[in-house]
Amino acid sequence: MGFCATLFLLFFGCFLCSGFPLRHYHYVPLPMNWASAQSYCREHYSDLATFMSAADIQTLNADFLYQWAWLGLRDGPEPSDTWRWSSTGETSRTGYQPWRNGQPSDRTVENCVRMYRSGQWYDGPCNEERYFVCYSAEGGHHPRTYHYIELSRTWYAAMEYCRDYYTDLAVIENQEEISEVISSMTTPPSSSGFFIGLYRGPWTWSDMSQSSFRNWKTMSLVNFIGNGSCAVENHLHEWSYLPCEDKYPFICQEVPRQKTVLRMKVETEADLTDPAVNAQILQQLNAALTSQTGINFTLRWKVQP
Incomplete structure (x- = not known):
């Protein structure tokens, strides 16, 4: 016999949809490294700035005191830790990565790896x-x-093809496997190279928003050796990236929080009096809402007398 209950779900979210309050941006002219800027924004506002669209960027009016200002977008903590295999989502077990000199070269849009017959x-x-x-x-x-x-x-379509017909895109951990890949070719490979399963993990926003919007400045990206990279914006609203330990002004966001109560009638075979079941329902609802809206929600059940 299934359980039937009427539940009240409280939404605490930073709503950015039409009709809800938008983000407000604040330029802070205090040179700090990225982590210190993040702490400052979280203490005085909501977080470092997230941009969902070009329209969001245009709402920022600021006299840039430096060439750059930090955003809330950052890459992995270590360059070597950001390259992962599609089949496992993990970094190389052996550390074998036969990059050509000067590669990898672009930490913004070049996030998938191709190999040539040279290996x-x-x-x-x-x-x-x-x-x-x-x-x-x-x-x-x-x-x-x-x-x-x-x-x-x-690369993504190739990954799906490999998962449908084989196991996954190629994992290569040593020189012997390089030779085996080349031996698998019945015809000479394309002169433009071919994809393998290595990719770079995506850039992430400080507030964990799912915004895919990017406004990278072309042909002027900075390459460096350091402990991670963080996104910056200039007075033209163009983005680049710099070592996270550099000190620049930064852009915070302030997002009004709104509480909404949703009444739900749930019918299920599961025991709704079980806290573990309720927690699982919240987790699934939160994941569905976030993936559909790109907005962070805090959900909890309101228990009625």
Whole structure:
């Protein structure tokens, strides 16, 4: 026999949809590193700035005292930790990465890896269409068998193809596997290289928003060796990235919080008096709302007498 209950769900969210309060941005002319700027914004406002669209950017009116100001967007904490295999979501177990000199070269739009017949790796845009290499898991002394696929696909489409017909895009952990990949080719590879399963983890916003909006400045990106990279904006609202330990002014956001009570009637075979069940329902609702809106919600049940 199933349980039926009427539940009241409290939404505490920073609502950005039409009809709800928008983000308000504040330029803070105090040079700080990214982490200190984040702490300042969280103490005095809501967080470092997140931008959802070009329209958001235009609402910021500020006299930039420096060339750059921090945003809430940052890359991984260490460059070596941001490259992961599509099949596991983890970094290389062996650390083997035969980059060509000067590679990887672009930490903004070149987030997928292509390989050439020489065995060298380059970073490149994920949305380009290239041939690719899948692998199938065998186990034993030869855990992976490679398959060179002569179909032009974006990196994401290639990954889906490999998962449908094999195991995943190629994982390569040593020079021997480089040789096996090359041996899998029945025809010479494309001169533009082919995709393997290595990708860079996405940039993330300080407030954990899911905004995919980016406004990178072209042809003027800064390359460096340091402990991570964080996004900056100039007076033209163009973005680049710099070492997170550098000190610049920054942009905070202030987002009005709004409470909404939603009445829900739930019918389920699960025991709704079980706290673990309620927690799981909240988790699933929160994930669905966040993925659909890009807005962070805090949810909790309101228990009625």
